[in-house]
Amino acid sequence: MGFNDLDPSAQALGEAAALAAGYTPGTFEFFSAAFDFAITNDPAFLEGNTEPQVTAPLSIIDDRPDPTTQFSSIQGSVFDDFNGNSIRDAVEIGLAGVTIFLDENQNGQLDPGEQSKVTKSSGEYRFTELPGGTYDIRQITPSGYEQTYPFSETPTGDGFADQVLDYFDSGAGPKPGPYGIRKGEAEVDVTVDVVLGNDPSTALSLPTGSSVTVSFEDEVIVNGPGDDIFIGETGAASEKAEVYVSSDFTTFSLLGIADGGITTRLDLETIDFNEPVRSVKIVGLDNRGGSPGFDVASVQGLPDSIISPDFYTVSLQPGESLDSLNFGNRLVVDGFLV
Ligand SMILES: [Ca+2]
Ligand SMILES: [Ca+2]
Ligand SMILES: [Ca+2]
Ligand SMILES: [Ca+2]
Incomplete structure (x- = not known):
């Protein structure tokens, strides 16, 4: 007006x-x-x-933003996915009163200091005046409902790790890390992101005590039938590494030992881990091989063990506005779907 x-x-x-x-x-x-x-x-x-x-x-x-700063915004809506098909059908209405938050510390919970909004009667929410950066957007699933979107048995990702969160060089190798294998050449300088995606020709070597931690963004790994996680290693000199998994990026549980000479398929069932895995940490256990240490080429959630994540991770450019970051929920009563 x-x-x-x-x-x-x-x-x-x-x-x-x-x-x-x-x-x-x-x-x-x-x-x-x-x-x-x-x-x-x-x-x-x-x-x-x-x-x-x-x-x-x-x-x-007058609380207008400083015009010299370019702010970004994020918006979307929460809908009642009455038929539970993870799609907002024409007759399905918005859900009011649902809390949407920016999960700054990526622990899956709304903590003091994290921004949140409550959906209006239309089910819509909007965050404004955000600086550019990466954001995790989650909802607090309303009582009596289960989230149906985003979260799908049909994963959006290919199963391979998407980001390196951390790399630690123990100094136990023959030269400062990161070093590894590139197209058959051993002990050459590499970047840590050679462990991402599905490229078996390059690898990061992890001598004793060195580690790399990766995260998954367009999929999460769940305890599916049989083995769930595949650690790709190049060469077969029986190098070993510990493999840890985490759902909250904070607490890591030892899943097992990856062994380049035997097998690198691991089953979450063996440690009764039933949370979605969002991060994997690999710690080298020896200095064997032409490029000393365990040579990580890829970290993969196996096809029957990956699903889409139940939250959004977005990279916002300054001044950018993202919309349609929607959440769907369907009513459950006493554990039964309505
Ligand atoms: Ca629907
Ligand atoms: Ca949080
Ligand atoms: Ca991926
Ligand atoms: Ca399994």
């Missing part, structure tokens, strides 16, 4: 107040109740306030 849309007396008061405060002319939302009113274009104020607000008389709030 602009000043020109207001009734003339309110418009006069509003303009007078705005001018008195040195406010720059523009378009503003207007809230009034009885004889008190305020004008504001503060998105945080507008977000949850569609009803007229009672405020101090003639108070003017």
Whole structure:
């Protein structure tokens, strides 16, 4: 609503107040109740306030962002996936009152200091004035519901690790790391990201105590039938490494020993690990081979053990706006689907 849309007396008061405060002319939302009113274009104020607000008389709030900073935004909606098909069908309505949060420490929970929004009656939510960067967006699944989207038996990823979270060089190798194997050449300098994707011709060597930690972004690994995780190693000099798994990037559980000479298929069932695996850490156990240490070429969730993640990870450029980051939920009662 602009000043020109207001009734003339309110418009006069509003303009007078705005001018008195040195406010720059523009378009503003207007809230009034009885004889008190305020004008504001503060998105945080507008977000949850569609009803007229009672405020101090003639108070003017100018919380506009510094125009020299480019802010980004994220928005979407939460819907009642009545038929549980993970798609918002035409008749399915938005869910109000659902908390959506930016999981800054990636632990899957809303912690103090993390930004959150509650969906409006339309089911929509919106985060504004975000600096560019990477964000994990999650919902708190409403009581009585289970999340159906994003989360699907049909994974969006190919099963291979997507990002290196950490690399540690113990110094036990013949030269400073990272070194490894590239197209048959051993003990050559490599970048740590050779462990990502599915390229068996390059590998990162992990001598005793050296480690690499990777994460999965377009899939998570679950305890499926049989083996679940494949650690690709090049060469077969019986080098060994410990393999740890984590669902929250914080607590890592020892899943087993990868052995380049025997097998590198591992089953989450053996340690009764039933949380979705989002991160794998590999720690070298020896200095064997032409490129000393366990030579990691790839880290893979096997095809029957990967599903889509139940949250969004986005990379926001300054000034970018992302929408359609939607969440679906379907009603369950006493553990049974309705
Ligand atoms: Ca549906
Ligand atoms: Ca958190
Ligand atoms: Ca992947
Ligand atoms: Ca399994």
